[in-house]
Amino acid sequence: MKTNRRDFFKVTGAVGAGIAAGGLTSCSQPQAEPQAEPSAMQFIKDAAVNTNPQQFNMCGYAAPKLDKVRVGFVGIGDRGSGAVKRMTYIDGVEIVALCDIRQAAVDGAQKILADAGLPKAKEFVGNEQEFKKLCDSGLCDLVYTATPWEWHVPVGLAAMEGGAHAALEVSAAKTMDECWQMVETSERTKKHCVILENCCYDFFELLTLNMVRQGVFGDLIHGEGAYIHDLDYWHFNKPQDEKMTDGAYTKMWRLYENQRQANVYPTHGLGPICQAMNINRGDKMDYLTAMISDDFTLKNRIEEKAKEDPFFEKFVGMDMRGNMDTQMIRTNKGRTILIQHDVSSPRPYSRIHMLSGTKCFAQKWPLQHIAFGHDVVDEAGMEELREKYEPEIIKRVGEMAKQVGGHGGMDFIMDWRLIDCLRNGLPVDMDVYDAAAWSSLTPLSEWSIANGSKPIEVPDFTRGAWKTNKPIELTLAGGGTTKVRNLTKANAEGQLDI
Numbered sequence: 345m346k347t348n349r350r351d352f353f354k355v356t357g358a359v360g361a362g363i364a365a366g367g368l369t370s371c372s373q374p375q376a377e378p379q380a381e382p383s384a385m386q387f388i389k390d391a392a393v394n395t396n397p398q399q400f401n402m403c404g405y406a407a408p409k410l411d412k413v414r415v416g417f418v419g420i421g422d423r424g425s426g427a428v429k430r431m432t433y434i435d436g437v438e439i440v441a442l443c444d445i446r447q448a449a450v451d452g453a454q455k456i457l458a459d460a461g462l463p464k465a466k467e468f469v470g471n472e473q474e475f476k477k478l479c480d481s482g483l484c485d486l487v488y489t490a491t492p493w494e495w496h497v498p499v500g501l502a503a504m505e506g507g508a509h510a511a512l513e514v515s516a517a518k519t520m521d522e523c524w525q526m527v528e529t530s531e532r533t534k535k536h537c538v539i540l541e542n543c544c545y546d547f548f549e550l551l552t553l554n555m556v557r558q559g560v561f562g563d564l565i566h567g568e569g570a571y572i573h574d575l576d577y578w579h580f581n582k583p584q585d586e587k588m589t590d591g592a593y594t595k596m597w598r599l600y601e602n603q604r605q606a607n608v609y610p611t612h613g614l615g616p617i618c619q620a621m622n623i624n625r626g627d628k629m630d631y632l633t634a635m636i637s638d639d640f641t642l643k644n645r646i647e648e649k650a651k652e653d654p655f656f657e658k659f660v661g662m663d664m665r666g667n668m669d670t671q672m673i674r675t676n677k678g679r680t681i682l683i684q685h686d687v688s689s690p691r692p693y694s695r696i697h698m699l700s701g702t703k704c705f706a707q708k709w710p711l712q713h714i715a716f717g718h719d720v721v722d723e724a725g726m727e728e729l730r731e732k733y734e735p736e737i738i739k740r741v742g743e744m745a746k747q748v749g750g751h752g753g754m755d756f757i758m759d760w761r762l763i764d765c766l767r768n769g770l771p772v773d774m775d776v777y778d779a780a781a782w783s784s785l786t787p788l789s790e791w792s793i794a795n796g797s798k799p800i801e802v803p804d805f806t807r808g809a810w811k812t813n814k815p816i817e818l819t820l821a822g823g824g825t826t827k828v829r830n831l832t833k834a835n836a837e838g839q840l841d842i
């Protein structure tokens with residue numbers, strides 16, 4: 345009996361050998377006999393060439409306009425509470441539901457609403473399945489998910505099945521099966537499944553994206569991105585309560601995730617490059633190869649912490665992911681992309697964000713540089729480029745975003761843009777194919793690393809539609825009408841008085 349991809353996951357429950365916490369999967373197929381299982385690594389390879397036909401093209405799809413966007417939040421930790429606060433500034437948003445396993449988290453979000461002069465939201469508090477009640481309630485037009493990674497797709501699927509659009513924090517999916525589930529459910533329900541990749545809305549990334557669109561770079565040749573961030577403090581910031589819910593990462597979930605030999609967090613570096621290269625909209629990622637270093641720090645740090653505190657003894661002896669992993673990707677049009685991930689080396693933060701074209705070069709970290717040859721543009725030249733190529737969305741909400749905050753303002757730009765698209769019936773900037781393709785680097789890198797850095801094909805989640813899909817719209821044509829509220833320096837038109 346041949347095992348299809350859903351049958352396999354019902355038997356094994358995880359993608360990679362040794363992965364402790366896979367996401368939930370759909371249950372529409374009969375259970376396979378255990379002896380028919382392919383290996384987990386073979387499954388990843390098979391899923392990379394999935395040929396199921398597209399049910400409906402969500403790229404460029406404009407869902408019906410929503411004058412008011414009723415938002416429900418699932419997961420109200422650091423990211424979730426920040427999102428609740430940002431949404432209180434956006435006109436046309438009604439925060440109608442709050443869901444978390446912790447009453448204290450929901451109480452904190454209710455206070456944010458009260459401080460903003462907004463009504464109390466309905467609460468869904470208790471066990472890890474409470475999100476299903478929220479998604480089935482019919483209260484929400486948009487379910488915004490900022491849970492630990494393993495719950496992103498289960499919540500997103502429940503939201504779409506319940507008639508709401510889904511917005512998922514990064515990475516959207518952990519497994520190849522979850523990537524396909526997002527795509528198939530979004531296409532069938534015609535509900536957006538948006539990856540909340542805030543780095544696509546950072547100021548330099550938007551500037552360089554507009555320069556690419558205006559032809560300043562010529563033909564793009566190569567891009568580099570990364571998530572290099574020393575998370576030592578956060579990894580070992582343990583909970584103090586018995587339920588393990590008040591630390592930096594509830595139940596130490598992110599330290600557990602570091603057992604997986606893969607790029608577990610690829611989208612911050614990848615997303616802006618994919619947008620510049622029109623991935624899924626004129627080009628696609630063809631294949632990748634991945635490599636990872638040994639772990640030179642995490643095991644040692646765990647042993648050190650265990651000597652200081654018995655709490656960490658349960659982590660001693662775990663095989664932790666290597667420090668630096670690297671993926672090299674080739675696109676259908678012959679471009680190349682390099683993506684890196686390192687959260688356990690003592691080094692400065694960097695997302696790299698480098699674009700190299702036939703006419704222009706740009707790199708963000710450690711310093712913002714743009715060059716048209718050997719010499720970088722001086723500060724006066726940089727200011728001229730900003731004035732000439734600053735995209736409309738930055739002119740519209742950039743200064744307001746800085747005042748609201750959220751990673752320097754890019755979080756607010758992301759949220760404002762999503763709501764403005766939903767209210768004006770515009771296609772979203774980041775659709776389900778982006779969520780799937782960008783997230784798929786995790787299982788694909790895992791396969792390549794486990795197989796001696798062999799290349800593996802990146803699935804075409806658009807099933808050929810990438811050839812005619814249009815690039816994302818950088819203007820605010822048809823939109824830009826959403827105002828802000830509760831911003832002291834904004835005028836009656838929802839603009840910032842300067």
